[in-house]
Amino acid sequence: MAPAKVEILIPHEQIQKRIAELGAEISAAYGDRSIVLVGVLKGSFMFLADLVRHISCPVRIEFIGTKSYEGTTTSGQVQLTKDLDKPIQDEDVLLVEDIIDTGLTLTYLLHVLSQRQPRSLKTVAFLDKPSRRRIEVRGDFIGFTIEDKFVIGYGLDFEQRYRHLKDLCILVP
Numbered sequence: 001m002a003p004a005k006v007e008i009l010i011p012h013e014q015i016q017k018r019i020a021e022l023g024a025e026i027s028a029a030y031g032d033r034s035i036v037l038v039g040v041l042k043g044s045f046m047f048l049a050d051l052v053r054h055i056s057c058p059v060r061i062e063f064i065g066t067k068s069y070e071g072t073t074t075s076g077q078v079q080l081t082k083d084l085d086k087p088i089q090d091e092d093v094l095l096v097e098d099i100i101d102t103g104l105t106l107t108y109l110l111h112v113l114s115q116r117q118p119r120s121l122k123t124v125a126f127l128d129k130p131s132r133r134r135i136e137v138r139g140d141f142i143g144f145t146i147e148d149k150f151v152i153g154y155g156l157d158f159e160q161r162y163r164h165l166k167d168l169c170i171l172v173p
């Protein structure tokens with residue numbers, strides 16, 4: 001098979017501009033309340049790192065891990081691969097996702113986290129691919145809405161590669 005070519009879909013500068021706006025929206029929504037940011041591993045690590053620098057309220061950072069994809073297809077099953085280190089009861093929790101695709105992961109995580117009785121539970125997603133939804137679910141804050149393309153870079157992988165790219169890209173065979 002010929003090696004795939006990487007094409008830029010959203011350049012780094014545009015990502016940074018939108019993230020600054022998102023950070024301002026989130027800061028305005030929470031005011032001076034403390035929030036717990038829960039990054040969903042591994043895809044959200046770069047987004048979370050950039051976003052948190054634009055949030056002015058006090059934050060605690062936690063990570064949770066899930067697994068659902070094999071290659072470019074979802075298995076339809078979501079599993080927890082890493083749980084939170086500390087409880088979130090009575091906390092304002094903001095789940096930080098890389099992308100909402102079928103919606104299965106977000107639905108699963110909202111269910112798992114809401115059982116832990118947070119004071120509030122909202123979601124920020126770097127990307128939204130609404131045309132792929134298999135279950136009705138919405139993010140509260142969205143970076144970019146994109147078409148049905150498999151994207152890589154800026155934290156997102158193809159078989160664990162390409163996460164380090166600073167732009168959001170697509171693989172062209």
Ligand code: 5GP
Pocket residue numbers: 043068069074097098099100101102103104105106149150151152156157158
């Ligand atoms: P879901 O289908 O459950 O909404 O999305 C689950 C996870 O699949 C996302 O958090 C993300 O890690 C991965 N995913 C969904 N769409 C894409 C995509 O276009 N590219 C990459 N690299 N991962 C994706």
